[in-house]
Amino acid sequence: MALKITVIGTGYLGATHAAAMAELGFEVLGLDVVPEKVAALAAGRVPMYEPGLEELLGRHVAGIGGSSGRLRFTTSWDELEHFGGDVHFVCVNTPQKHGEYACDMAYVDAAFASLAPRVKGGALVVGKSTVPVGSAGRLAGLLAEHAPEGVDLAWNPEFLREGFAVRDTLHPDRIVVGVDGDRAEKLLREVYAAPIAEGSPFVVTDFPTAELVKTSANSFLATKISFINAMAEVCEAAGGDVVKLAEAIGHDERIGRKFLRAGIGFGGGCLPKDIRAFMARAGELGADQALTFLREVDSINMRRRGHMVELAREAVGGSFLGTRVAVLGATFKPDSDDVRDSPALNVAGQIHLQGGQVTVYDPKGMDNARLLFPTLRYADSALEAVRGADVVLHLTEWREFRELDPAALGRVASHRVVLDGRNALDGAEWREAGWTYRAMGRPRA
Ligand code: UDX
Numbered sequence: 001m002a003l004k005i006t007v008i009g010t011g012y013l014g015a016t017h018a019a020a021m022a023e024l025g026f027e028v029l030g031l032d033v034v035p036e037k038v039a040a041l042a043a044g045r046v047p048m049y050e051p052g053l054e055e056l057l058g059r060h061v062a063g064i065g066g067s068s069g070r071l072r073f074t075t076s077w078d079e080l081e082h083f084g085g086d087v088h089f090v091c092v093n094t095p096q097k098h099g100e101y102a103c104d105m106a107y108v109d110a111a112f113a114s115l116a117p118r119v120k121g122g123a124l125v126v127g128k129s130t131v132p133v134g135s136a137g138r139l140a141g142l143l144a145e146h147a148p149e150g151v152d153l154a155w156n157p158e159f160l161r162e163g164f165a166v167r168d169t170l171h172p173d174r175i176v177v178g179v180d181g182d183r184a185e186k187l188l189r190e191v192y193a194a195p196i197a198e199g200s201p202f203v204v205t206d207f208p209t210a211e212l213v214k215t216s217a218n219s220f221l222a223t224k225i226s227f228i229n230a231m232a233e234v235c236e237a238a239g240g241d242v243v244k245l246a247e248a249i250g251h252d253e254r255i256g257r258k259f260l261r262a263g264i265g266f267g268g269g270c271l272p273k274d275i276r277a278f279m280a281r282a283g284e285l286g287a288d289q290a291l292t293f294l295r296e297v298d299s300i301n302m303r304r305r306g307h308m309v310e311l312a313r314e315a316v317g318g319s320f321l322g323t324r325v326a327v328l329g330a331t332f333k334p335d336s337d338d339v340r341d342s343p344a345l346n347v348a349g350q351i352h353l354q355g356g357q358v359t360v361y362d363p364k365g366m367d368n369a370r371l372l373f374p375t376l377r378y379a380d381s382a383l384e385a386v387r388g389a390d391v392v393l394h395l396t397e398w399r400e401f402r403e404l405d406p407a408a409l410g411r412v413a414s415h416r417v418v419l420d421g422r423n424a425l426d427g428a429e430w431r432e433a434g435w436t437y438r439a440m441g442r443p444r445a
Contacts, residue, residue, distance in 0.1 A: 002026050003190065006085040008111050010041055010073065012165060012269075012338075013128060013158055014091030016053055020169040021089075022060035022071035024194050029083045030073040042073045049337035049364045052166040081118035087191060088115060088125045089156075096273040103132060103277035112139050116146035124187045126154045130214050130274055132281040136178060136207035154184040155207050157214035162268065163335030170194075174201045178210025215281075218274040219294055224259040225266045226300040232262035232441025233300075233307075242441030243423050262441045264347060264395060264421040265304035267332035269340040272298070304440070308347045308393070308421050309354075311438065315391040315417045320356030324414065326389035327351075328382055329396025329422075330362035330369035337364040339372055344395035347421070349373055361385035363400050387412040397424035406433035 003026050007018040010032040018030040032038050040047045044061045046054045058064055060071040074080065092107040108129050119125060125143060127136060136155040143151050155178035160168035172195055177188045185204055189196065196202050205213070232242040242262045250257030266272065275294045282291045316323040325348075332342040339345050345360075352358045352375065359377040360369060366378055379385035382401065386392055386409045394401055402424060410416050410433050418430055420439040430437040431445060438444060 003086045003187075004084060005029075005191070006031060006080055006083060006088045008032075008080075008088060008090050008115060009092030009107070009129070010037055011091070011093055012048060012050065012162060013093075013160065014089070015041060015046065015057075016050065016160060016165040016169050017089055017091055017128065017158070018071060018073075019053060019056040019060060020166070021191075022068065023056060023170060024191075026070065026191070028060075028071045029080060029085065030071070031075065031077070031080050032073070033075060035075050038073045038075050049335075050165050051163060051335055056166055077114050077118060080115075084120050086123055087187060088119060088123060089128050090115070090125065091128045091158075093269070094129050094131055094277075095269075096276060101276040101280040103130070103273065103280075105131065105135065108135070108139075112142055113146075116143055116151075119147050119151050121148040122150045124152050124154060124184055126156050126188070128156055128158050130157065130218075130270070130277075131155075131211055132277060133208050133211040133215070133285075134281075136211055140180070140207070152179075152181060152184045152187075153207075154179045154188060155210040156188065157210060159214070159217065162338055163333065171198065172200050174203055176203045176205065176210050176213050178205050178207040180207065215274055215278040218271055219278055219291075219297075221259055222266055222271045222275050222301070223293070223297050225261075225271075226297040228260045228262045229265055229304055229441075230300050233303075235441045239443055240441075241443055243439075261423060263304070263397075263423050264308050264343040264440070265301040267341040267343045267346070268338060269332075272301070272341050305343050305346050305350070307440070308343075308395070308419070309350045311419050311440075312347075312351060312356075312391055312393055313354075315419060315436075315438070316356075320351055320354045323356050323390045324388050325351050325356045325358045326379075326385040326392045326413075327358055327360045328362075328385065328392065328394045328401050329365075329398060330360050331365035331396050334396055334398040335364075337368055339365050339368040342369075342396075344421070345369055345373055347393065347395055348376055352376055359385045359389070362396065363398050365396075383409060383412060389413050390415045390417070392418040393421060394418060394425055395421045397422040401425065406430045406435055410434050 005021045005026045007014045007030045010030045022028045044057045044064045060068045062069040062072045094103045097104045140153040235242040246260040279291045327348040329344040361379045416435040427437040
């Protein structure tokens with residue numbers, strides 16, 4: 001009999017994980033406390049933009065014509081208890097606490113508290129949320145106290161990237177499981193049999209190591225981005241070109257070319273909050289010195305946003321008052337509708353607060369951006385955003401923006417000045433169309 005799997009929390013991570021588990025052949029029940037989210041998923045609709053996820057849901061959600069029927073969603077803990085899952089994945093989010101660096105464990109704690117008395121004896125609970133090191137040990141204690149005999153815990157961090165969530169979940173570049181016994185490992189090998197057979201490395205660790213793998217991986221990625229952005233600052237001071245520099249150092253296999261795109265820096269729901277929570281946790285453990293460099297990584301990153309604002313101010317003659325600024329991009333990266341801690345929206349907001357008339361256009365992030373920043377203006381297309389603009393800021397590297405016709409935009413802009421905050425546009429093409437093109441960490445032409 002195929003394993004029965006539950007997924008608690010159906011955001012980016014949980015919705016994708018639930019659909020992927022159904023795709024792998026398991027019987028799956030997803031639970032979330034937000035009824036609208038559950039209603040959408042149960043109808044096969046994805047409440048956020050994630051390429052490929054809707055198709056995957058359509059293939060498995062019960063009640064959809066032609067689906068396998070292996071995937072259902074509920075808000076009811078009683079239904080989850082009745083379902084009698086063999087493996088329960090906890091995928092709720094761990095946001096940054098208000099006014100603090102530490103991460104908020106309230107959703108994880110609530111999920112475990114509801115789950116513990118409802119799991120059947122012998123089941124496995126698997127944490128996937130990103131948590132401060134030490135949490136798994138504490139939660140194992142909670143299960144021992146409130147769950148029936150023989151319920152095990154494992155920690156199985158996720159590494160999915162928004163925009164590639166389906167691929168990253170079905171074909172992970174590694175599977176990391178923190179366990180404290182053979183039984184949990186055996187069950188997880190069964191769950192992940194397909195990707196393991198495909199060659200995904202399966203790394204077995206203890207609890208703290210598994211928790212640390214996730215936060216250290218994100219810290220490394222953040223450090224790599226801030227490193228190249230620091231080089232961009234030096235390049236600007238010295239007249240160098242950070243794009244060429246990244247290409248050249250990237251040829252060294254030990255360094256690699258990925259995650260060396262200089263620009264306005266990283267954002268999103270993971271990298272910024274994860275490095276902060278990691279610093280906070282290290283402080284609690286008395287190891288804060290080990291991570292003081294992350295403070296620098298964070299400040300280099302935040303400086304990029306301010307630097308972009310300054311470049312824009314310079315481009316409009318020293319003051320934003322009475323000027324029109326077009327912002328292309330609102331999401332924290334392309335192929336996502338996520339605007340959480342988005343550098344693009346942050347820059348747009350700063351300019352707006354300083355008196356500029358900012359008009360934003362994004363291919364997928366408009367609804368979320370409007371909710372977060374209702375006072376900005378929004379246009380229905382790049383062309384409309386650029387109409388009458390004194391300066392154009394390219395802040396999220398959507399393909400749509402690379403395919404824009406600079407000549408057509410030039411005919412509607414007030415001034416042909418474009419600032420490329422992602423080093424992704426073809427500068428030569430824009431210059432040919434009469435634009436002053438400026439990018440971050442590159443010489444002025
Ligand atoms: C990240 C991790 O990559 C993933 O493994 C983890 O599970 C969750 O956090 P995600 O937040 O989806 O994933 O975004 P990612 O693709 O890592 O990009 C993060 C930010 O860094 C984006 O704002 C992006 O624009 C920026 N970035 C990325 C750069 O500025 N330069 C780069 O070279 C790469």
